[in-house]
Amino acid sequence: MSVLVFIDTRGEKVAKAVLEALTYGRKVAEASGTTLTAVTFGDAGGDKLAALNANKVIVARAVGSADGQQLTKLVVSVAQSEDARIIVFVQDNLGKAVAPRVAARLKAGQVAGAISLPDMANGFRVRRNVFSGKAQAWVEVLSPIKVISMMPNSLPIESGTGGAVVEEFNGDLGAARIIVKELRAAGAGIPLPEAEIVVSAGRGMKGPENWAPVEELAQLLRGATACSRPVADMHWRPHHEHVGQTGVAIRPNCYIAIGISGAIQHLAGVNQSKVIAVINKDPEAPFFKAADYGIVGDAFEILPKLIEAAKKLNAER
Amino acid sequence: MKILVLISQVPDTTARISFKDNNTAYDGNGVTWIVNPYDEWYALVRGLELKEAQGGTVTSITVGGADNDATIRKALAIGADDAVRIDAQPNDAFEVAEQIAVYAKDKNFDLILCGKETIDHNGAQVGAMLAELLDMPYLPVVGKLDVSGNTATLESDVRGGVEVAEVALPMVIGCAKGMAEQRIPNMRGIMAARTKPLNVLPAAPVESIARTASFELPPPKQACRMIPAEEAGKLIELLHTEAKVI
Numbered sequence A: 001m002s003v004l005v006f007i008d009t010r011g012e013k014v015a016k017a018v019l020e021a022l023t024y025g026r027k028v029a030e031a032s033g034t035t036l037t038a039v040t041f042g043d044a045g046g047d048k049l050a051a052l053n054a055n056k057v058i059v060a061r062a063v064g065s066a067d068g069q070q071l072t073k074l075v076v077s078v079a080q081s082e083d084a085r086i087i088v089f090v091q092d093n094l095g096k097a098v099a100p101r102v103a104a105r106l107k108a109g110q111v112a113g114a115i116s117l118p119d120m121a122n123g124f125r126v127r128r129n130v131f132s133g134k135a136q137a138w139v140e141v142l143s144p145i146k147v148i149s150m151m152p153n154s155l156p157i158e159s160g161t162g163g164a165v166v167e168e169f170n171g172d173l174g175a176a177r178i179i180v181k182e183l184r185a186a187g188a189g190i191p192l193p194e195a196e197i198v199v200s201a202g203r204g205m206k207g208p209e210n211w212a213p214v215e216e217l218a219q220l221l222r223g224a225t226a227c228s229r230p231v232a233d234m235h236w237r238p239h240h241e242h243v244g245q246t247g248v249a250i251r252p253n254c255y256i257a258i259g260i261s262g263a264i265q266h267l268a269g270v271n272q273s274k275v276i277a278v279i280n281k282d283p284e285a286p287f288f289k290a291a292d293y294g295i296v297g298d299a300f301e302i303l304p305k306l307i308e309a310a311k312k313l314n315a316e317r
Numbered sequence B: 001m002k003i004l005v006l007i008s009q010v011p012d013t014t015a016r017i018s019f020k021d022n023n024t025a026y027d028g029n030g031v032t033w034i035v036n037p038y039d040e041w042y043a044l045v046r047g048l049e050l051k052e053a054q055g056g057t058v059t060s061i062t063v064g065g066a067d068n069d070a071t072i073r074k075a076l077a078i079g080a081d082d083a084v085r086i087d088a089q090p091n092d093a094f095e096v097a098e099q100i101a102v103y104a105k106d107k108n109f110d111l112i113l114c115g116k117e118t119i120d121h122n123g124a125q126v127g128a129m130l131a132e133l134l135d136m137p138y139l140p141v142v143g144k145l146d147v148s149g150n151t152a153t154l155e156s157d158v159r160g161g162v163e164v165a166e167v168a169l170p171m172v173i174g175c176a177k178g179m180a181e182q183r184i185p186n187m188r189g190i191m192a193a194r195t196k197p198l199n200v201l202p203a204a205p206v207e208s209i210a211r212t213a214s215f216e217l218p219p220p221k222q223a224c225r226m227i228p229a230e231e232a233g234k235l236i237e238l239l240h241t242e243a244k245v246i
């Protein structure tokens, strides 16, 4: 018996969510008195894989792109050979393409977007967010095999000692049916879903020409920029920056909202942030009810002060 | 082109969230129900646009009880040709996917469109599970979809940018923002919806492998700490020294 974690090791750096998933898997393995195997694909070097927090890493080098069907075959095959009872994924766009397929194939109950470790004391229960973060639910998994898709940024990383055994997977996974034609790289900044600090602005900024200080503050804090839906709809900002119920849901450590009213649909995408700071000229703006820190004032006067303070902080650290 | 659109019913985005029966069920009392925005704005409308441009049919399908009928009528009013409701009370996403798979397996749909997720359950599961049961490719968060002959061209947000992919149909697609613009049903559509077919089918037997045992509301937020505008810079200081998040 073992615990299995599916991870994406492509690219130069190991993503934070991958380290979180390995930590999650490690804790589940320890709680059930067993070992942790990671399964991955692509061309990551052996040293990089051996350094991961797992007992064993199985890599399918022949698979280059993220084809949900090939990767499902890979995970199912490794799950069988490793006798895995619990399979952990990250609830990101890759995890969403593979985890439910693996669950359906193995008739394994899936907890999508888990925010806690499993409670295995009586039955098998995991906590997850529902109603776009407005509530939480305990999901009970009844099947012998369990699939858990872990929400990024929901537990602190533990690095482990490394020394994983690396094995190549050579089984037949069939041909990819999703043919990737092109990858249009996003700008140089930190991708929004991975950012720990997000500076976000809304209609209170009056127009796209006023975004320079928002970007500058984000850069000084080493964060990403985001925006409210009307701002993206009016093409003031790119669509991928739109956060909320109908945009991206994020859970950074720090969310700074400038000139955003805090409509319930906006909050639905950001209310899982650890700390929320709100700058709005209207003291009655609903966002203050969801905030940890607030400033009532004009964004155009407040932003320069924040930029100055951020420069000072950077000079000190 | 034969298109199937998965339609789910969810509480209005501003609905109060509370629970009943010892926190084991959502209290829908007095709540306005709407079509899940991703299903309505993106999956259904893009399906209709493709049909209008290239010919074919759009069937909508819902798994649930008779309390879904207003939602189904809305999909018909926006333009779906016919509707199917599978009369089941699913416990989790897999049961939804299994019911739809039983219906769709011998119907030769070219394209199956669903929302990227429901705004109440937030699972992002049903589309991928259905694709696995039907042995079709699936992409979970697609912002742009074109079809030419038998080939779909799709754009998705992935780690590091936007990925452009080509897939031979049939396939299942999770639809997200960017794919289409919301359509408001007009009077003619609403009238026409009354006479369009709504086929209610019995549920297939399925096994329950997961269920929601209980719900909780998050702990109430502590009062917001206000910083005077003149001392705005202090916010950065507090985020660093007190909250320790920057």
Ligand SMILES: Cc1cc2nc3c(=O)[nH]c(=O)nc-3n(C[C@H](O)[C@H](O)[C@H](O)COP(=O)(O)OP(=O)(O)OC[C@H]3O[C@@H](n4cnc5c(N)ncnc54)[C@H](O)[C@@H]3O)c2cc1C
Pocket: A201, A202, A203, A204, A205, A227, A228, A229, A230, A231, A242, A243, A244, A245, A246, A247, A258, A259, A260, A261, A262, A263, A264, A265, A266, A269, A279, A280, A281, A282, A285, A297, A298, A299, A300, B013, B037
């Ligand atoms: C089904 C549905 C889904 C939706 N999904 C989303 C979603 O995913 N994300 C989302 O964001 N919205 C969403 N919305 C829209 C949402 O309801 C709000 O309309 C939207 O969030 C408002 O954006 P805003 O706060 O930028 O603009 P406004 O509501 O116009 O607020 C602007 C704020 O800026 C403040 N302000 C103005 N000038 C200044 C200044 N000089 N300095 C400081 N503050 C200033 C004002 O006091 C005000 O509070 C959705 C709506 C619906 C119906």
Ligand SMILES: Nc1ncnc2c1ncn2[C@@H]1O[C@H](COP(=O)(O)O)[C@@H](O)[C@H]1O
Pocket: B006, B007, B008, B009, B036, B038, B039, B043, B061, B062, B063, B064, B090, B093, B096, B113, B114, B115, B116, B117, B118, B121, B122, B123, B124, B125, B126, B127
């Ligand atoms: N009961 C249902 N009936 C029909 N389609 C559904 C149902 N539940 C979910 N779906 C579809 O599956 C998508 C993803 O749902 P979920 O996995 O719950 O996030 C939704 O956007 C719908 O298109």
